[in-house]
Amino acid sequence: MSLLLATDFAPDALERWAAQVRESLPDLQVHTRRDPAHDAGIEFAFVANPAPGVLRDLPRLRFVQSMWAGVDKLLRDPTLPDEVPLARMVDPAMNRAMAETALWAVLNLHRRFFDYLDQQRAKQWQPLPQRRANEVNVAVLGLGEMGRTTALRLAANGYRVSGWSRSGTPIARVDVHARDAGLPQVLAQAEIVINLLPLTARTHSLFNAKTFAQMRRGAHFVNLARGHHVVEKDLLAALDSGQLGHAVLDVFHTEPLPADHVFWSHPKVTVLPHAAAQTDLRSATAIAVANINAVRAGYTPAHLVDRAQGY
Amino acid sequence: MSLLLATDFAPDALERWAAQVRESLPDLQVHTRRDPAHDAGIEFAFVANPAPGVLRDLPRLRFVQSMWAGVDKLLRDPTLPDEVPLARMVDPAMNRAMAETALWAVLNLHRRFFDYLDQQRAKQWQPLPQRRANEVNVAVLGLGEMGRTTALRLAANGYRVSGWSRSGTPIARVDVHARDAGLPQVLAQAEIVINLLPLTARTHSLFNAKTFAQMRRGAHFVNLARGHHVVEKDLLAALDSGQLGHAVLDVFHTEPLPADHVFWSHPKVTVLPHAAAQTDLRSATAIAVANINAVRAGYTPAHLVDRAQGY
Numbered sequence: 001m002s003l004l005l006a007t008d009f010a011p012d013a014l015e016r017w018a019a020q021v022r023e024s025l026p027d028l029q030v031h032t033r034r035d036p037a038h039d040a041g042i043e044f045a046f047v048a049n050p051a052p053g054v055l056r057d058l059p060r061l062r063f064v065q066s067m068w069a070g071v072d073k074l075l076r077d078p079t080l081p082d083e084v085p086l087a088r089m090v091d092p093a094m095n096r097a098m099a100e101t102a103l104w105a106v107l108n109l110h111r112r113f114f115d116y117l118d119q120q121r122a123k124q125w126q127p128l129p130q131r132r133a134n135e136v137n138v139a140v141l142g143l144g145e146m147g148r149t150t151a152l153r154l155a156a157n158g159y160r161v162s163g164w165s166r167s168g169t170p171i172a173r174v175d176v177h178a179r180d181a182g183l184p185q186v187l188a189q190a191e192i193v194i195n196l197l198p199l200t201a202r203t204h205s206l207f208n209a210k211t212f213a214q215m216r217r218g219a220h221f222v223n224l225a226r227g228h229h230v231v232e233k234d235l236l237a238a239l240d241s242g243q244l245g246h247a248v249l250d251v252f253h254t255e256p257l258p259a260d261h262v263f264w265s266h267p268k269v270t271v272l273p274h275a276a277a278q279t280d281l282r283s284a285t286a287i288a289v290a291n292i293n294a295v296r297a298g299y300t301p302a303h304l305v306d307r308a309q310g311y
Numbered sequence: 312m313s314l315l316l317a318t319d320f321a322p323d324a325l326e327r328w329a330a331q332v333r334e335s336l337p338d339l340q341v342h343t344r345r346d347p348a349h350d351a352g353i354e355f356a357f358v359a360n361p362a363p364g365v366l367r368d369l370p371r372l373r374f375v376q377s378m379w380a381g382v383d384k385l386l387r388d389p390t391l392p393d394e395v396p397l398a399r400m401v402d403p404a405m406n407r408a409m410a411e412t413a414l415w416a417v418l419n420l421h422r423r424f425f426d427y428l429d430q431q432r433a434k435q436w437q438p439l440p441q442r443r444a445n446e447v448n449v450a451v452l453g454l455g456e457m458g459r460t461t462a463l464r465l466a467a468n469g470y471r472v473s474g475w476s477r478s479g480t481p482i483a484r485v486d487v488h489a490r491d492a493g494l495p496q497v498l499a500q501a502e503i504v505i506n507l508l509p510l511t512a513r514t515h516s517l518f519n520a521k522t523f524a525q526m527r528r529g530a531h532f533v534n535l536a537r538g539h540h541v542v543e544k545d546l547l548a549a550l551d552s553g554q555l556g557h558a559v560l561d562v563f564h565t566e567p568l569p570a571d572h573v574f575w576s577h578p579k580v581t582v583l584p585h586a587a588a589q590t591d592l593r594s595a596t597a598i599a600v601a602n603i604n605a606v607r608a609g610y611t612p613a614h615l616v617d618r619a620q621g622y
Contacts, residue, residue, distance in 0.1 A: 096469065097422075097441060103468075104418040111408075113415055113583075117428065120582045123575045125567035127586040130408060156467065157414075158407065256436035264434045271431045272424075275438040 002029035002041045003292070004058070006050035007067070020281055021046065024289040044295070046288050048279070053079045063087070063295045065288045067279050069094065069146060070226060071305050072199035087291055088311070090145050090303045091283050098146045098224060098277035099153035102194050105222045105248040105270075106154060109192050110136045114246065114270065133158035139190035140164075141183075142197035142225065143171065144311075146277065150196060162186050187214040192222065199226035200310035207231065212238040218245040224276040227252040232263075239268045250276040313340035313352045314603070315369070317361035318378070331592055332357065335600040355606070357599050359590070364390045374398070374606045376599045378590050380405065380457060381537060382616050383510035398602055399622065401456045401614045402594050409457045409588035410464035412535060413505050416559040416581075417465060420503050420531045421447045425557060425581065444469035450501035451475075452494075453508035453536065454482065455622075457588065461507060473497050498525040503533065510537035511621030518542065523549040529556040535587040538563040543574075550579045561587040 003025065005018055014032055022030050031038050034054055042058045048067035055064065056079040064086045066074060071088050074080060108114045112128045119126055136159055140151040143165035155161045155173040163171060164186045168178025177186045187193060193215060197203045207221070208231040215221075221244055223230055232253060238244040249263060250272040263269045291301040305311060314336065316329055325343055333341050342349050345365055353369045359378035366375065367390040375397045377385060382399050385391060419425045423439045430437055447470055451462040454476035466472045466484040474482060475497045479489025488497045498504060504526060508514045518532070519542040526532075532555055534541055543564060549555040560574060561583040574580045602612040616622060 093443060096444065100418060100422055100444065100468075104415070104422065104424055107411060107415040107418070111411055111415065116583050116586065117581070119584065120575060123570050125584040127584045127589060130586065130589040130591070132404060132591070133407065133411065153468075157411075157464075259434050264431060270428070272427050273430065273436040273438050275427065275441070278438060278441040280441070280443070 001027070001043055002031055002038060003044040003046060004034070004038075004042045004054075005030060005032045005046050006034075006054045007032075007048040008051070009048065016281065017285070020285045021289070024285055025292065044292050046292075047074065049073065050077075052077045055080055055084075063292065063301060065089070065291055065301075066305075067284055067288070069144075069277075070199060071311060072226060075305070075307065075310060082307075085295075085301065086305045086307075087301050088303045088305055089279065089284055089287065091280060091287050092149075093280040093283040094277045095146050095149035096153075097280070098196070099150040101224060101250070101272070101276040102140075102150045102196075102222065103153055103157060105194070105224075106136075106138055106159065106192055108248075108270075109220045109222075109246060110159075118267075134160060136160065136192065137162060137190050138192045138194065139186045140174075140194050140196060141186070142195065143169065143174075143176065144196070144198065146224075147196040150194065162189060183211070184214045187211060187219075188216065190219060191216060192220045194222040195225045195229055197225050197229060198311035199228055202310075204228055205231050207235065209234040209237065212243055215244065217243060220244065220246045220248070222248040224250045227255065236262065236266070239266065244268070246270070248272070250274055312338070312354055313342055313349060314355040314357060315345070315349075315353045315365075316341060316343045316357050317345075317365045318343075318359040319362070320359065327592065328596070331596045332600070335596055336603065355603050357603075358385065360384065361388075363388045366391055366395075374603065374612060376400070376602055376612075377616075378595055378599070380455075380588075381510060382622060383537060383539075386616070386618065386621060393618075396606075396612060397616045397618075398612050399614045399616055400590065400595055400598065402591060402598050403460075404591040404594040405588045406457050406460035408591070409507070409535060410461040412561070412583070412587040413451075413461045413507075413533065414464055414468060416505070416533045417447075417449055417470065417503055419559075419581075420533075420557060421470075429578075445471060447471065447503065448473060448501050449503045449505065450497045451485075451505050451507060452497070453506065454480065454485075454487065455507070455509065457535075458507040461505065473501060494522070495525045498522060498530075499527065501530060502527060503531045505533040506536045506540055508536050508540060509622035510539055513621075515539055516542050518546065520545040520548065523554055526555065528554055531555065531557045531559070533559040535561045538566065547573065547577070550577065555579070557581070559583070561585055 018032050043060050043062050045064045066088050138154050138159045138161050140147050140163045143163045151161050151163050151174045162175040164177050246268050248270045294301045329343050354371050354373050356375045372395050377399050449465050449470045449472050451458050451474045454474045462472050462474050462485045473486040475488050557579050559581045605612045
């Protein structure tokens with residue numbers, strides 16, 4: 001019985017992961033690449049950006065665990081076996097990392113620290129007007145595990161938080177709106193809009209000229225989800241016209257962001273290198289192992305992907 | 312019966328404050344500068360950086376309210392009447408603003424966002440190792456109203472928080488050390504040291520070559536209190552030798568920070584223009600008015616300064 005670790009990691013990172021998995025599942029053989037001699041024994045796969053096709057033709061494969069919360073890229077691989085259960089990574093440590101990045105972006109925008117950093121470069125001493133957190137409305141779009149953790153963290157730090165999700169499930173201290181009709185309402189009242197939606201056919205290119213126009217003039221946009229949620233040229237137009245004030249972007253159409261991309265040096269754009277919430281080796285392995293052991297014991301693993309919904 | 316508003320504010324800011332005070336204390340005359348014709352009637356003073364000497368020879372002055380939490384500069388004015396009670400500003404809105412700035416600095420240092428901003432300027436895409444908040448020990452030096460609010464906010468956001476104060480009064484979830492003997496212990500265990508002490512004879516120049524050497528190698532220093540807590544040349548030496556990793560400075564020996572000061576362009580220094588916690592017009596006026604009304608009714612006002620302690 002064996003497990004395939006299928007990633008695009010550099011060799012040293014892959015070796016660290018493999019060692020952690022071997023230590024946690026000592027009775028499984030752990031392979032770090034496909035080899036015809038092992039194919040018949042592989043029952044489990046633990047994957048991070050696997051090469052397309054790497055999961056095809058594994059006759060005994062019965063469970064795939066993603067290392068990442070987003071499975072949009074995995075689902076676009078037509079060779080992914082339809083009948084094998086696939087689980088997303090839902091890790092409280094990653095949720096907290098995401099909430100920290102969102103809070104950092106909100107503090108910068110609310111308290112104008114990006115402006116102060118610009119002033120430092122210009123050697124300019126100029127205190128700016130200071131507002132209270134409870135005067136700042138922040139919208140969190142997408143209220144899955146990461147969105148919910150983020151919304152609660154922002155509320156705990158004094159912000160007025162609204163949210164938007166497909167279901168509209170209530171969250172304490174968060175003004176939750178639902179379905180298509182709820183989106184313009186949330187966009188219209190927010191000063192800072194944070195995207196934490198899954199990337200699906202419904203949410204692809206959701207942030208475009210029309211939705212940017214539904215935001216308050218000068219609103220700030222924080223994208224911590226996927227690059228393809230955004231029509232990049234519409235975002236640039238909204239920043240350049242003043243419709244949007246600032247954008248904090250962790251994700252892009254092409255990653256790494258190409259050296260000649262205008263975002264790098266745009267004065268109203270902050271670029272992060274897809275680092276808002278990295279997978280935590282220790283906790284993610286523990287969660288994957290628990291799910292794999294559940295499958296081995298005949299239970300349903302946690303956080304299975306609904307392929308019709310796309311997440 | 313009248314009140315003197317003694318500040319170094321620009322005329323428009325002074326006029327906003329005066330309007331707010333007049334509205335709140337309609338039965339008092341409010342003067343915005345000394346005038347011999349009014350001196351005999353002045354019973355109250357509400358002050359922000361008053362010119363030295365402006366409070367002398369006011370025969371009926373019976374209470375001075377500072378707009379600011381720090382009264383070190385006021386106490387250095389030898390013409391300040393000894394016998395008149397003096398209160399510091401203790402305003403929950405300011406405490407929260409301070410906690411926000413401290414949290415922003417800690418998030419930047421913990422999650423390496425300052426490094427990511429540097430990378431953006433170099434058009435460099437490089438995710439950096441991500442650690443958990445509960446692995447990061449933050450020390451808050453000074454546990455008055457602002458220090459206590461800050462320590463609690465950091466603990467609520469998952470950090471391991473220690474603190475240091477003269478009294479050592481316990482705070483839930485914070486590892487509090489006391490007196491001179493406690494300082495090296497707190498400095499030795501912290502990865503980020505935040506100064507929120509009052510400036511007194513005991514704390515002047517407290518951050519010097521000796522105390523920087525007591526910190527962990529590569530520790531970060533955040534000064535949100537007073538410039539004269541720090542020996543600037545020792546701070547620069549500690550940054551340049553690598554003993555300190557980064558400094559976030561809101562306060563300086565000379566403010567505004569002179570254009571030729573090395574801090575402006577030092578790669579390991581973040582400069583803020585004394586904006587960590589600005590006085591909030593509405594709440595500060597309400598607190599001053601409550602204190603003034605207490606004195607008029609014969610009660611002891613809140614947050615009187617102990618001149619022997621210096622705060």
